[in-house]
Amino acid sequence: MKAALFDLDGTLTESAPGIIASVHFALRGLGHDPDPTVDLSWVVGPPLEDVLARVLAPYGDDRVAEATALYRQRYGSVGLFENALYAGIPEMLAAFTAAGLSLFVATSKRRAFAERILAHFGLDDQFTRIYGSEEGGLIDHKPELIAHILAREHLSPDGSVMIGDRSYDIAGAHANGLRAIGVAWGYGAPGELVQAGADAVVDHVTELLPTARRLLRFD
Numbered sequence: 001m002k003a004a005l006f007d008l009d010g011t012l013t014e015s016a017p018g019i020i021a022s023v024h025f026a027l028r029g030l031g032h033d034p035d036p037t038v039d040l041s042w043v044v045g046p047p048l049e050d051v052l053a054r055v056l057a058p059y060g061d062d063r064v065a066e067a068t069a070l071y072r073q074r075y076g077s078v079g080l081f082e083n084a085l086y087a088g089i090p091e092m093l094a095a096f097t098a099a100g101l102s103l104f105v106a107t108s109k110r111r112a113f114a115e116r117i118l119a120h121f122g123l124d125d126q127f128t129r130i131y132g133s134e135e136g137g138l139i140d141h142k143p144e145l146i147a148h149i150l151a152r153e154h155l156s157p158d159g160s161v162m163i164g165d166r167s168y169d170i171a172g173a174h175a176n177g178l179r180a181i182g183v184a185w186g187y188g189a190p191g192e193l194v195q196a197g198a199d200a201v202v203d204h205v206t207e208l209l210p211t212a213r214r215l216l217r218f219d
Contacts, residue, residue, distance in 0.1 A: 001156075002100060002102070002159050002216055002218060003101060003102045003103070003155050003160040004101050004102075004160070004161050004163060005104045005160060005162045006106065006127075007163065007165060007169050008109060008114055008118075008132075009044045009165075009187070010044050010165035010166065010186030011183050011186055012105075013083050013089075013121070015080075016040075016043075016187060017082040018078070018079030018083055019075070020040045020041075020043060021074070021079055022072075022074045022079040023043055023052070023071060025070060026070035027055065029066075030070070032059050034055075042189070043055070044186075045108070045165065045166035045168055045169075046108065046166075047108045047140040047141055048133075049137070052067040052071065055067075076113065080116060080117050085121050086205065088205035090122075090126075092208055092209065095209050097126065099209060102153075103126055103128060104131060105130040106132075106142070106145055106149055106164075106172075108132065108140060109132050109133065110134075111132030111134060114132045115130050118130060129152075131152075132145075141168075141172070143175035143176065146172045146176045146178065157177035160178050160216075162178050162180045163180075163212075164180070164181075164182065165182065165184075165185070165193075166187065166188050167193065170193060171196060174197060179199040179216070181201070181208065182196070182201040182202070183201075184202065199215055
């Protein structure tokens with residue numbers, strides 16, 4: 001079976017507005033006054049607790065658990081819908097399915113949030129299964145998450161490809177023997193995907209399937 005694992009934020013959806021607003025909400029809830037002009041696009045992609053530890057550090061604050069609860073309070077009610085699909089995503093997913101690939105979501109976001117987002121956009125039925133972080137933190141990071149998906153779904157690394165917009169996606173794929181395609185329209189810094197060793201970087205949604213075919217060596 002050939003399979004494609006997709007990151008969510010910055011790959012399928014343009015999700016920064018809701019994520020950043022929820023980070024600001026968490027900071028304000030802990031008594032801080034975040035500067036709205038500071039670029040926080042980097043917060044899209046890494047595990048939430050890692051992000052919040054980093055944004056709290058300049059305030060000398062280590063209340064990551066409290067910040068996480070505040071973030072999820074807002075994100076779960078409002079932030080996850082402050083979101084939009086990138087152009088061409090539904091058509092691209094349909095083309096992957098028509099080509100015979102099984103599709104999975106592999107996101108560091110909580111699985112329950114990812115399921116709600118994809119259902120909101122009518123894309124949940126495009127995927128064999130949606131995977132994300134779970135309570136306990138064992139699969140928060142991409143290497144562990146992808147290993148979990150491969151084991152659970154009995155996928156071959158040689159027959160699977162990871163698609164994402166950040167270095168975390170590339171590193172997680174390579175840690176498990178998968179090839180990785182970076183997408184240039186997401187939230188990665190300039191040169192991040194190349195530096196991370198992506199097997200290919202694409203600039204447009206329509207390039208994804210031909211690139212996956214080449215990397216997976218199938219017609």
